[in-house]
C-alpha cells in the first residue's frame with residue numbers, strides 16, 4: 008500500500024496501491040506511520056513522498072465516499088496537515104496523472120517536483136465536492152487567484168510545464184524521478200523550512216481580487232447551469248484572502264455543505280456509471296457478456312461516406328493510431344473531407360496524418376482488406392441495405408460491417424448480407440470526433456465476438472461504448488423523440504418555443520429542444536417521419552386527421568415549418584430566425600403567427616404553462632420510456648441509459664441522468680403519480696401510460712439502484 012525506504016539521509020515513502028494509487032484508508036494509515044517514523048529517525052533529514060506504477064495518485068478513493076471509511080483516522084485532511092506541519096522538509100515527487108488529494112498532499116509539502124510528462128488536476132467539482140484539505144487556501148497563495156479559480160472550477164488538468172510556469176511546481180525533471188527526488192531532497196536545508204510553508208504566505212495580486220472573483224462568478228453562473236459545486240468552490244477560494252486558519256474553517260464549512268448535497272451523490276453515480284457500462288451483458292442471455300467475449304484485433308478501419316459523420320469518425324480513428332480507408336463515391340466531397348480531416352489533425356497534433364494511416368478513395372474495392380467498416384452514408388434504409396450488399400461482396404468475409412445509423416433496423420440491414428453475425432450498429436454522436444458516446448447496437452444475429460469488438464473499438468478511440476438492443480431509434484433517439492413530441496404539444500396549448508427552451512435550459516440542458524432542432528436541422532427528423540408514414544412532403548397522408556396519427560396525438564407543427572423550407576440554422580430560419588452567419592436564435596414573429604393560426608384552426612385554448620409543467624411534460628415521458636426499455640431488456644441497466652443521455656444528449660450531469668434523477672430526486676412513486684395525472688389530461692398519448700416495471704417498483708417501494716445491483720454481472 009505504501010512502502011518506506013531510506014537513501015542515506017532521505018526517507019522515501021512510496022504509495023503502491025495499483026492501478027491508480029488512490030488514497031484509501033490503508034494507504035493513508037501507512038503513509039502516516041511512514042511519516043511519523045521518518046520524523047522520529049534521527050538519521051533522516053528530509054522526506055520524499057511519491058508513487059509507484061502508473062501515477063503518483065489519482066486522489067481520494069471515491070469508492071469510500073458513500074461510506075464512513077472516509078472519516079476514519081487518519082483522514083486525508085489529517086494526513087495533509089501532518090505533512091504540512093512536518094519538522095523535516097517534505098518533497099513530493101509527481102508523475103502520471105495526479106488528481107485531487109494528490110495535489111492536496113503536494114501543496115502541503117515544502118517542495119514539489121514532477122516528471123516532465125506528469126499532469127495535475129483538481130476534478131473535485133466534477134464529483135460535486137470541493138478540493139478541501141487546504142487546497143482552496145494554499146493554491147491561490149502559490150499560483151494567484153486567477154489560476155487557482157481556473158484549476159478549481161474547471162477541473163481541467165495542467166501539464167507539468169504549465170504547473171511549473173504557474174508556480175505550482177518547483178522543478179520539472181526527466182527520467183529517474185526517484186533518483187532526482189532523492190538528490191533534490193538531499194540538497195534542501197531544514198533552516199529554510201518555515202518560509203516554505205505556503206500557509207504563511209499571502210495571496211499575490213490580492214488588490215485585484217474583486218475584479219477576478221466578479222468575472223469568474225459571472226462566467227460560472229452562466230456555465231454551471233444549476234450545478235452548485237463550482238460557485239461554492241469559488242466562495243472557498245475567496246476565503247483565501249482571509250487569514251489562513253479562518254479560510255480553512257470556511258473551506259471546511261463549504262466542503263461539508265457540498266459533501267452532503269444530492270448533486271454530489273448524483274455526480275459520483277455518473278462517474279461510476281461511465282465505468283460500469285463496460286461491464287455489459289445481454290439481459291435476455293446473460294451468458295453473452297463482457298467476460299465471455301473475445302474481441303477481434305482491429306488495426307485498419309474502412310469508413311464509407313465522407314459527410315460530416317464520416318469525417319468525424321475518421322478523425323477519431325486516426326487520432327487513436329488506426330489505419331483508415333475513407334471511401335466516398337463523390338470525388339469532390341472526398342477531397343473536401345480529406346482537407347477537413349488534415350486541418351483538424353494539424354490543429355491537434357501539429358502534424359499531418361501519416362500518408363500510410365489515411366487512404367482516401369472512390370473505389371469500394373479498396374475496403375477489401377480492412378478489419379472493420381463503418382458505414383456513414385445518408386440515413387435511408389434502402390440505401391443502407393444496398394451499400395451493405397456491396398460491402399458484403401467486396402470485403403473479406405472476416406470483416407465486421409458496422410452501420411452508423413441513428414435509428415434504423417439493424418436486422419434489416421444485416422439481412423442484406425451473408426454475414427449477419429458480423430453486422431452491428433455503431434452510433435456516433437455529432438461531432439463524432441468530440442462527443443464521447445458510442446451507442447453500440449446488436450441485432451438478432453450479431454455474434455458475441457462482433458459485440459466485443461465494437462465495445463473494444465470504442466475504448467480504443469477514447470469513447471464510452473454503451474451496448475443496447477435493436478429497436479426504432481435505439482435507446483437514445485427512442486427516448487429523446489418523446490421529449491420533442493411533448494414540446495410541440497406544449498406549443499399547441501399555449502407555450503412559445505423560447506418558453507420551452509428556457510425551462511429546459513434552467514433545468515440544466517445546454518440548449519432546449521427547439522434550439523437543438525435548429526442546430527441539428529429539422530429536415531433530418533422530417534425525413535424520418537416521412538419514411539415512417541407519419542407525414543408526407545405535402546402535409547398529412549391522405550384521409551389522416553391532422554392531430555392524430557398511428558393511434559396517437561400528433562402535432563404537425565414541425566412538418567409545417569419544414570414544408571416552408573425552415574430547416575433551422577443552415578437555412579437561416581427554423582423555430583427561430585438567424586442573422587446571416589450568426590448562431591444566435593432570435594424569436595420569429597412568423598413562427599408565432601403560424602403557431603397562433605394552428606391553435607385557432609384546431610380549437611386549442613391558449614393557457615399559461617408553468618416551467619414545472621414544461622419540464623415534467625418534456626422529461627417524464629422520456630423517463631417512462633427508459634423503464635420500458637429496461638423492461639424489454641434492451642439495455643444492460645439504468646446506468647447505460649443514463650450514460651447515453653449524459654454523454655450524447657447534454658443531460659445535466661449534476662442530476663445523474665434521467666433514470667437516476669427519477670429514482671433519487673423525483674422518486675418513483677411521485678413519477679408514477681405525475682404520469683397518471685398527465686395521462687388523465689392527455690389520454691390520446693400512449694407515452695403517458697406508465698410502464699409496468701415502474702408500476703411494480705413503485706408498488707414495492709424499491710429503487711432502480713437496488714434493481715440494477717441485482718441484475719448487473
Ligand SMILES: CC(C)(COP(=O)(O)OP(=O)(O)OC[C@H]1O[C@@H](n2cnc3c(N)ncnc32)[C@H](O)[C@@H]1OP(=O)(O)O)[C@@H](O)C(=O)NCCC(=O)NCCSC(=O)/C=C/CCCCCCCCCCCCC(=O)O
Pocket residue numbers: 026027029065066067068069070077083084104106107108109111130131134137138139140141258259260262263266279282283
Ligand atoms: C485519469 C484517471 C486517473 C485514469 O484513467 P484510466 O486509466 O482511463 O482509468 P479508469 O478506467 O478511469 O480507472 C480505472 C479504475 O480505477 C477506478 N478509479 C479511478 N479513479 C478512482 C478514484 N479516485 N477512486 C476510486 N476508484 C477510482 C475506476 O473506477 C476504474 O475502476 P474499474 O476498473 O471500473 O473497477 C481516471 O481514472 C480519472 O480521471 N479518475 C478520477 C479521479 C478523481 O476524480 N480523483 C479525485 C478524487 S476526489 C479527491 O481526491 C478529493 C480530495 C479531498 C476531499 C476528500 C474527501 C474528504 C471528506 C470530506 C468531508 C467533508 C468536508 C470536510 C472538510 C474538511 O474537514 O476538510
